[in-house]
Amino acid sequence: MKFKPLLLVLVCTAFPMSQALAQSAPAPQRPAPAKATPPAAKPANAERTVTLGGGTGTTSRRPILTRDELRACLKQEETIRTRLAAHEGARAPLDREREGIAVAREALNAERVKVQAVSDAAAALRTRMEAHAARVQQWNRDVAAYNERPPAGSAGERERVRLNTEREALQKSQTELEAERTRISGDGEKVVNAYNANAKAVEARVVDWNTRNQAWNDAGVNLETERQEWVQQCADRRYREDDEAAIKAGK
Secondary structure (H helix, E strand, C coil): CCCCCCCCCCCCCCCCCCCCCCCCCCCCCCCCCCCCCCCCCCCCCCCCEEECCCCCCCCCCCCCCCHHHHHHHHHHHHHHHHHHHHHHHCHHHHHHHHHHHHHHHHHHHHHHHHHHHHHHHHHHHHHHHHHHHHHHHHHHHHHHHHHHCCCCHHHHHHHHHHHHHHHHHHHHHHHHHHHHHHHHHHHHHHHHHHHHHHHHHHHHHHHHHHHHHHHHHHHHHHHHHHHHHHHHHHHCCEEEHHHHHHHHCCC
């Protein structure tokens, strides 16, 4: 009886892996009534000036703001304050989102453990498959030797039985390896695909957050530049209080 060589049909699967009081003295004799001196008259053109920065403006040599200039400065100040408040309000949501991304990354690390387990299982299977292939090759060599020169007598029978027993063991091992390869391939593909999808989603969130965070930083720099310009153009300039009152009265 001649043996036919076993064919290997296994395929290794790769897997992607921020006033003092006035002093008291003895009462003098009452003097003759003196003519009261009226207070000095206030010049007709006297006017009180202040600065938007809260100072008196007496040290400023720059021209007093006209009413229109004052109106523009007041409006710009209000606009900058509003924008600064909105800008600062946008920081907290960004920080919360950053924390959420950190949580997502931790979850991704947990998934990576599963991916590594799949990789380890695939590597272990590959090792077993290589060992199986070596056994098959050896069996084929033994069969070739047996067919070429069958041992005589009981020695030949024992070799024939051994070869048959080894062939059955190899066929059983191959069936088991094929089943495990199919299982690892199917389950592993799901794990790897889920991980890759989640990793891609987290990376997209990181890129988007970085873009919006940079925009927030840039906006802060621009607002500070505008605030400094306003300080130079408006805060150190004197203006008439009457003009301010007129503006508030809608004039």
